[in-house]
Amino acid sequence: MVLNSFITKLGEGTVVSLDSGEVAFKLDSFENNPIVKPQDLGLTWHEDDELKIGAVFNGGACIFQDKVILMPRCHQGYKRVMYFNDGIERYYLENYISEVWPLVSEDGINFSRFRNVVIRGDGTDHQDFIYGIEDIRIVKYNQRYLMVGCGKVKPPFKGGNADRIAVYLTDDFINITYHGTVSSFDSRNAVPFPLPVNGQHYMLLRFDSNIYLDFLEAGMEQLLNPSQHRERWEEIYKRRRQNLLLEAGRYPHEREKIGPSTQVIKTNKGWLLIYHAVGEIRNSICEAYGLVDKIERGYSICAALLDLDNPTKVICRTRNPIYIPSLPYELYGNYQYPVDVPAVVFPVGAIVQKDKLIIYAGAGDKYIILLSCNLDKLVNYLGEYCKYVT
Numbered sequence: 474m475v476l477n478s479f480i481t482k483l484g485e486g487t488v489v490s491l492d493s494g495e496v497a498f499k500l501d502s503f504e505n506n507p508i509v510k511p512q513d514l515g516l517t518w519h520e521d522d523e524l525k526i527g528a529v530f531n532g533g534a535c536i537f538q539d540k541v542i543l544m545p546r547c548h549q550g551y552k553r554v555m556y557f558n559d560g561i562e563r564y565y566l567e568n569y570i571s572e573v574w575p576l577v578s579e580d581g582i583n584f585s586r587f588r589n590v591v592i593r594g595d596g597t598d599h600q601d602f603i604y605g606i607e608d609i610r611i612v613k614y615n616q617r618y619l620m621v622g623c624g625k626v627k628p629p630f631k632g633g634n635a636d637r638i639a640v641y642l643t644d645d646f647i648n649i650t651y652h653g654t655v656s657s658f659d660s661r662n663a664v665p666f667p668l669p670v671n672g673q674h675y676m677l678l679r680f681d682s683n684i685y686l687d688f689l690e691a692g693m694e695q696l697l698n699p700s701q702h703r704e705r706w707e708e709i710y711k712r713r714r715q716n717l718l719l720e721a722g723r724y725p726h727e728r729e730k731i732g733p734s735t736q737v738i739k740t741n742k743g744w745l746l747i748y749h750a751v752g753e754i755r756n757s758i759c760e761a762y763g764l765v766d767k768i769e770r771g772y773s774i775c776a777a778l779l780d781l782d783n784p785t786k787v788i789c790r791t792r793n794p795i796y797i798p799s800l801p802y803e804l805y806g807n808y809q810y811p812v813d814v815p816a817v818v819f820p821v822g823a824i825v826q827k828d829k830l831i832i833y834a835g836a837g838d839k840y841i842i843l844l845s846c847n848l849d850k851l852v853n854y855l856g857e858y859c860k861y862v863t
Contacts, residue, residue, distance in 0.1 A: 475539075475579045475580050476536070476539060476540070476541065476579065476580055476581050476826060477826065477827050478580075479580040479581055479582060480581060480826050480827050480829050480831065480845075481827055481829075483501065483503065483829055483831065483843075483845040484500075484501020484502075484503075484845050484846065485501065485829075485845075485846055485847040485850060486498060486499060486500055486501055486795075486845070486846025486847060486850050486851060487499045487501070488850075488854055489761050491757045491758065491760070491761055491793070492757045492760060493755075493757040495757070495792065495793060496854075496858050497758065497761060497793040497794075497795070498776075498791070498793075498795045498846075498851060498854045498855075498858075499761065499762075499795065499796065500774065500795050500796040500832065500844040500845065500846050501844065501845050501846060502796075502800065502842065502843075502844055503582070503842065503843040503844070503845065505582070506800070506802070506836075506840075506842040506843060507802050507810070507836055507840035507841055507842050508582050508583070508584065508841055508842065508843050509529055509532075509543070509545070509576065509584050509840065509841035510529070510840055511526050511527040511528055511529050511547075511549070511839065511840075512526060513529075513584075514529055514547065514574065514586065516528065516529060516547055516548075516549045517549070518549055518550055525549075525550075526811065526839075527547065527548055527549030527550070527551075528546075528547065528548055528549070528813055528838060528839045528840075529545050529546075529547045529574070529839075529840070529841060530545055530546060530819070530835030530836065530837075530838055530839055530840060530841055531545060531546050531607065531608045531819055531821045531834075531835035531838075532544050532545030532546070532576070532609075532821055532822050532833055532835075532841055533608075533609045533610040533611040533620065533622075533735075533736075533821050533822040534611060534735075534821075534822025534823060534824055534831075534833045535611040535613055535618060535822070535824065536824050536826065537618070537646060539579075540577050540578060540579055541577070541578045541581045541584075541824060542575060542576070542577055542587065542611070542646055543575070543576040543577075543578070543584060543822060543833060543841070544573050544574075544575055544576075544592075544609040544611060544620060544822070545573065545574065545576065545835075545841060546571040546572070546573055546605075546606070546607045546608060546609075547571065547572050547573070547574045548566075548569040548570065548571045548572070548605070549569070550568065550569065551566045551567060551568050551569035552566065552567040552568055553565075553566055553567075553813055554566070554567055561769050561770050562815075563770075564813065564814050564815070565629075565630035566629065566630060566813060566814075566838075567630070569605070569629065570594070570595045570603075570604055570605040570625075571594070571605035571606060571607045571625075571629075572591050572592060572593050572594070572595075572605070572606065573591070573592040573606055573607075573609055573622070574586060574590070574591055574592075575587040575588075575590045575592075575646050581824070581826075581831060581843070582843065584841075587646060588646075588647055590646065590647060590649070592606055592609070592641065592649060593606070594606030594624050594625065594639070598651060599651060601624060601626075601637070601639070601653060601654045601656075602624030602625050602626045602637055602639065602654065603625075603626075604625035604626065604627060604628050604629065604635070605624075605625045605629065606622050606623070606624055606625070606639060607622060607623045607624075607625065607661075608622055608623050608661065608662070608821055609621065609622035609641070609821075610622070610663075610664050610735070610736055610821060610822070611736065611822065612664070612665055612666075612667050612736045613667055614665075614667055614693065616644070617642060617643065617644045618642070618643050618644065618646070619640070619641075619642060619665060619693075619696070620640070620641040620642070620643065620649070621638060621639070621640055621641075621663050621664065621665060621696070622638075622639045622641070623636050623637070623638070623639065623661040623662075623663075624636070624637045624638075624639035624654050625637075633659065634659045635659065636659050636660060636661040637654040637655060637656060637659070637660070638654060638655040638660055638661075638663045638699070639651075639653075639654050640652040640653060640654070640655075640696055640697060640699060642697065652696075652697050652698065652699070653698070653699050653700050654699060655699045655706050656699070656700070656703070657703055657706040657707045657709075657710055658680070658706070658707075658710040660678055660679060660680060661679060661732070662677075662678075662679040662732035662733050662734070663676060663677065663678050663679070663733075664676065664677040664733045664734075664735075664736060664737065665677075665689075665693070665696060666737055666744070666784070667736060667737070667739075668739065669692075670781075670782065670783075670784055671782060671783075673688040673689075674688055674689040674692045674693055674695075674696075675687070675688050675689075675784055676688070676689055676696070677718070677733035677737070677746070678709070678713075678733075679730075679731075679732040679733060680710070680713050681730075682721040682722075682729065682730035682731065683717055683718075683719065683720050683721050683730075683731065684717075684718045684719040684731055684732060684733055684748060685713050685716045685717055685718055686716055686718040686779075686784060686785055687709050687712070687713070687716045689705070690705050690708075691705060716785070718779075718785065718787065719731060719748070719777065719787065719790065721750075721752075724750075724752070724792060724793075725752050725753045725754070725755055726750050726751075726752045726753060726754045726755070726758070726771070726773050726775075726793075726794055726797075727750040727751070727752050727775070728751075728752035728753060729751040729752045729770070730750070730751045730752075731748055731749065731750045731751070731775070732748060732749055733746065733748050734747045734748050734749045734774070734819070734820040734821060735747045735820050735821060735822055735823035735832060736822075736823060737779075737784075738823065738825060738830070738848075739781070740778075740848065740849075740852050741852075742778060742781075742788075742852050742855075742856060743778035743779055743780060743781055743788050743789070743852075744778065744779040744780075744781060744784050745776065745777075745778060745830075745848075745851075745852065746776065746777045746778070746779055747774065747775075747776055747820050747823060747832065748774075748775050748776070748777065749772055749773070749774060749775070749818075749819055749820060750772070750773050750774075750775050750794065751770065751771070751772050751773075752770070752771075752773075753767060753768065753769060753770065753771075754767060754768040754771045754773055754794070754797050754816075755767055758793055758794060758797060759797065759799070762797055762799035763799065764799055768797070768798065768804075768816050770816065771797065771798050771816035771817070772798065772816065772817040772818055772819055773794035773796065773797045773798070773818065774794055774795050774796040774797075774818055774820050774832070774834065774844075775790075775791045775794050775795060776790075776791050776795050776851065776855060777789060777790040777791065777855075777861070778790075778852065778855050778856070778859075787861045787863075788855075788856075788860070788861060789855040789856060789859040789860055789861050790859055790861045791855070791859050792858075792859060795846075795851070796818055796834075796844055797818065798815075798816045798817060798818045798836070798837075800836075802836050802837055802839070802840050802842070803816070803817065803818050803836040803837055803842070804816055804837075806837060810837070810839075810840070811839070812836075812837025812838065812839050813837060813838040813839045814837060814838035814839075815837065817835065817836065817837055817838055818834050818835070818836055818842070819834055819835040819836075819838075820832045820833070820834040820835075820844075821833065821834065821835065825848055828847055828848055828849065829845055829846070829847060829848065830845065830846050830847070830848040830851060831843060831844070831845050832844040832845070
């Protein structure tokens, strides 16, 4: 299997001591990152005789027929706009509608288009949302593949209440059926568990700035036919406060918000939850990545372990990120690697193969990078250094 031969060469992750005296875990960044660039897929255009480069990022991942499938969002033809918020330079993008282009790879590193399949959210196939489909997570369930993304009911960056959970199902990534949206509330970063736990079908959700965990009273049927279970979805929203799993603001790098990222992974010590955080990344962490200054506002990658039999119980939670933006295509960009949104690493897809955890993350809202570690090494780190105290 070609995939295995490459994966054995990927990094194991490292445990490092910070100047603050704390201990942190660092995912390894693949030496040839970014592994997918917009130019690779023809996502370019000319404007006033200047070559513009689009974006391919935030792709869910799974293994299918001994190959890796990625489902990244893609867009082009947009405008990048700068503004200031609380004295921090920020950016947003105008005039784009994301599509999802499935990609395939035999080795998990070199990707190409898969049968030219496209998932559109522009009104072509339905009117539930018409401003794009984003950030699809892939969850294998009963030999089929659930794909749960964010359907935009308003143009991106144009105000709140714009995000709806959008549901797709496939068994071959060619014939993809759309199952509708959860229209009862505004939410993105929704991630169902791949297996029932003690008969309950759990699902991670992000409301406001926090991560919530609730169960689906009607099981996966509630997700696959959301319009028929509107009242149950409304109840999930009403009782959200009692189902708070992880709250933002505990640490500086999580000060603004946190959200579930990749599909959850079952280990012998708990359900591994990879999540993203937004906030200030301190000097002591940045120095471990070779950076001189702190990051005023950045996206980072974090982890938690949930109890195998009762995932509402948090066993461990990282006090420091397990990866931060530190390279040009993640941080502020350069001539070779311009970025659209600076200081962003955003994990969406993950696979486990040959004892390796491989995470596919968006970088700079423009590229896809590959990060890796030995799964047991990360889980053991969590158990030794990150015991959760409420």
